[in-house]
Amino acid sequence: MTLGSVDxxxxxxxxAAYDELTEEMQPFAFTEPRPSEPAYVLSLGGNWLGVRLNAHGRCLSLSPGSVVQSGMSGSPLVYADGSVVGVAVTNEGPHPMLAKATPRWCDLA
Known part of the structure; x- marks a missing residue:
């Protein structure tokens, strides 16, 4: 995640390259986990894989747990509406919940 341009x-x-890259990008919304709603994680092949999220304090676990493979760290955990709830970090987790893992000054939640 990038919070802004370099000095x-x-x-x-x-x-200048950063500004050009991000000029037309839209920011994404952070959200809290919604356990009854299906979520998705981006696979290495660029496909969205369906998962269920379970909150554990500031972290998430995924069901099925085997869906995150080596190399998928940094893949977003999103809902169908495009809101982001977390980031995949390892194949076993726990995965950080962005609304609770970002600095308070960030105020993106």
């Missing part, structure tokens, strides 16, 4: 005085070319 444009120290790295002007990189800052």
């Amino acid at each position: 444009d005085q120290a790295l002007p070319d990189e800052a």
